[in-house]
Amino acid sequence: MNYFHQGLVWINDPLNWTNPGGLLDRLGEHLEISFWAVLVGCVVGWPIGIWLGHRGRGGGGVVTVANLTLAIPTLALLTILPLTPLGFGKPPVVVALSVFAVPPLLANAYTGLRQIDPETRESARGMGLSGGQMLRQVEIPLAVPYLAAGLRTAAVQVVATAALAAFVNGGGLGEIISAGFGIGLSNGGAGQIVAGGVVVAALALLVEAALAVLQRLVTPKPLRAVQRRRATAAVPAG
Amino acid sequence: MSFLSRATAPVWPLAAPGDNGPGNPWFSWRYVHDNASTLVSALQYHVGLTARAVILALIVAVPLSVLAYWIRPLTGPILALSGVLYTIPSLALLALLAPLVGTTTDTSVLIALVLYALLVLVRNSLAGLTQVPAEVRDAAAGMGYGRFGRLWRIELPLAIPGIITGLRLATVSTVALVTVGSLIGKGGLGDLILVGFHNNFYKAEILTGTILTVALALVLDLLLAGLGRLLTPWTRERTS
Numbered sequence: 202m203n204y205f206h207q208g209l210v211w212i213n214d215p216l217n218w219t220n221p222g223g224l225l226d227r228l229g230e231h232l233e234i235s236f237w238a239v240l241v242g243c244v245v246g247w248p249i250g251i252w253l254g255h256r257g258r259g260g261g262g263v264v265t266v267a268n269l270t271l272a273i274p275t276l277a278l279l280t281i282l283p284l285t286p287l288g289f290g291k292p293p294v295v296v297a298l299s300v301f302a303v304p305p306l307l308a309n310a311y312t313g314l315r316q317i318d319p320e321t322r323e324s325a326r327g328m329g330l331s332g333g334q335m336l337r338q339v340e341i342p343l344a345v346p347y348l349a350a351g352l353r354t355a356a357v358q359v360v361a362t363a364a365l366a367a368f369v370n371g372g373g374l375g376e377i378i379s380a381g382f383g384i385g386l387s388n389g390g391a392g393q394i395v396a397g398g399v400v401v402a403a404l405a406l407l408v409e410a411a412l413a414v415l416q417r418l419v420t421p422k423p424l425r426a427v428q429r430r431r432a433t434a435a436v437p438a439g
Numbered sequence: 440m441s442f443l444s445r446a447t448a449p450v451w452p453l454a455a456p457g458d459n460g461p462g463n464p465w466f467s468w469r470y471v472h473d474n475a476s477t478l479v480s481a482l483q484y485h486v487g488l489t490a491r492a493v494i495l496a497l498i499v500a501v502p503l504s505v506l507a508y509w510i511r512p513l514t515g516p517i518l519a520l521s522g523v524l525y526t527i528p529s530l531a532l533l534a535l536l537a538p539l540v541g542t543t544t545d546t547s548v549l550i551a552l553v554l555y556a557l558l559v560l561v562r563n564s565l566a567g568l569t570q571v572p573a574e575v576r577d578a579a580a581g582m583g584y585g586r587f588g589r590l591w592r593i594e595l596p597l598a599i600p601g602i603i604t605g606l607r608l609a610t611v612s613t614v615a616l617v618t619v620g621s622l623i624g625k626g627g628l629g630d631l632i633l634v635g636f637h638n639n640f641y642k643a644e645i646l647t648g649t650i651l652t653v654a655l656a657l658v659l660d661l662l663l664a665g666l667g668r669l670l671t672p673w674t675r676e677r678t679s
Contacts, residue, residue: 204538271611272656274618276629277649280636284645361528365619368633378534382542382622391538398534402527409526 207392208399217396222376224400230372231363231404237295238359239352242302246355247348250307254314254344255336263311267304275301275362279369294371298359305354313347314340346420353412361405374401463642470643478631482651485627488545488620489613489659492552496609499553500560501602505590507561508568518565521558529555529619537623548620555616556609563608567601568594600674603667607660614656628652 211217218224253259278300282293317340325339341348367375377397384390471478507514529551536547571594579593618629626633628648635644668675 268611271608272615272653272660274615274629274632274649274652276618276621276626276632277645277652280632280645281649284640284642357526361526361531364528364530367530368622369636375530378530379622381534382537386538386542394534394538398531401531401534405526405528405531406523 204391204395207389208395211392211396212399217393222380224374224377227372227374227376228400228404231360231374234291234294234298234366234371234373235356235360235363237291238298238363239302239356241295241299242306242355242359243352245299246303246306246351247310250310250351251314251336251341251344254311255332255340257315260311260315263308267308270301270304273300275365276368279365279371283369291371294363294366294369294373298362298366301362302355302359305358306348306351309347309351309354310344313344313351316347317343343424346416346424349412349416349419353409353416356412357405357409360408361401364401374404463640465642465646467643471647474644478647478651481628481631481648482655485614485617485652485655488549488552488617488625488627489610489655492549492613492617493556493606493610495549496553496556496560497606500557500605501564501595503557504561504564504568507565508594509586514565517561518558521561524554525558529616530622533619533622542623542625545620545625547623548617548625551619552613552616556613559609559612560602560605563605564598564602567598567604570601571597596671599671600667603663603670607663607667610659610663611656614652614659618652628655 212224216223220226250263253263275297278297279294282297283289285293287293287296321339321343322335325335330338363373364375364378366373367379370376374397377400378394381390381393381397384393386394503517507517532551532554533547536550540546540550575593575597576589579589584592618626618632620626621629621633624630628651631648632645632652635641635648638644
């Protein structure tokens with residue numbers, strides 16, 4: 202049995218794309234869940250990281266939070282949250298995924314503000330900039346490459362982890378794989394499983410590539426040599 | 440509708456909800472007590488799978504990082520390849536591996552775990568090796584150490600802190616990742632979580648599985664940190 206051939210056959214059937222619950226539906230759900238999760242992660246992670254970096258303290262806390270979330274299984278949050286007042290459906294999945302998006306966003310925002318040359322800060326203060334002005338005009342622009350790196354890590358991770366939402370019927374491309382296992386390996390489900398795996402993997406790599414380009418675009422030229430991708434809190438949770 | 444876990448995961452014996460209090464508590468000692476043997480066997484399986492995955496990954500990662508350290512042009516490709524593997528979602532990797540090696544054993548989960556632990560270990564042990572000071576290497580060469588002698592007696596011992604850091608990160612994330620194996624009913628404590636979810640959202644089972652997973656990760660992390668201190672007595676003397 203050539204499973205990859207079966208997978209190719211499955212993926213080449215247009216009905217598998219356009220059927221209700223087909224690839225296109227699932228892809229839409231997947232991107233929707235991921236988008237909201239990353240957005241929530243940004244809204245929570247960036248302000249805290251920027252504020253802590255601006256104040257220059259709480260570094261130990263940032264590392265602790267990042268390490269602690271490494272130990273929490275995604276599956277646990279995905280199953281626990283629907284049983285809380287959040288209820289079933291997309292909200293608990295979005296919240297669960299955003300929990301794993303926060304550490305890379307937070308840590309990179311913090312590092313981005315901390316790596317700014319103290320002399321730059323001093324001269325900004327010497328020019329009479331207030332704390333808020335310094336944050337807006339000096340610190341955040343200089344931290345943009347790090348913010349972008351955090352966004353890339355977080356988004357790739359969320360897109361990868363969103364596949365696990367299928368464990369709790371949360372939708373997304375993982376449903377293709379889990380439905381394939383439901384059919385059974387020997388009953389023709391193998392092709393669907395392989396096809397689902399290929400699509401999920403391709404989507405993750407595509408998002409990674411697209412955000413790498415975005416990261417390069419938003420990084421000013423002089424900063425490109427210094428900036429490199431931070432591996433902080435990159436969890437293979439998905 | 441996800442049919443898979445009902446079909447493939449074994450159904451654990453369920454204890455009746457606690458006598459007093461609401462019918463579905465978040466935690467119940469009664470559940471823990473009545474299902475002790477199930478919990479212990481899931482924990483044992485979880486520890487065993489984690490240990491096998493991390494040790495296998497270490498056996499592959501250290502030679503790879505030495506190779507990248509000796510032959511600098513290989514560093515880029517080795518890190519890039521493991522980076523791409525790391526980006527592929529675990530569920531996708533499992534979906535690609537499971538039909539090939541079958542779902543009756545946990546081989547597919549093991550392979551996926553090894554591949555994920557690989558990047559962390561290679562990156563950290565390479566960082567450990569490259570931070571060996573050039574003077575130390577020169578001194579070792581001056582004392583007549585050959586390439587392998589220098590590696591074995593000087594460079595690898597000095598790289599231990601980096602390797603231990605990688606080992607801790609890899610172990611903690613592997614413990615969490617094993618739960619994904621419950622897709623094919625080979626997820627150790629993850630099976631408890633998922634089966635609890637499918638057994639009418641039995642909260643005590645879900646939370647007990649979660650607590651055990653997190654506790655296991657923290658305990659293993661502490662053990663490895665202790666091992667690192669034992670293996671590198673010189674770093675303590677320098678700081679004190």
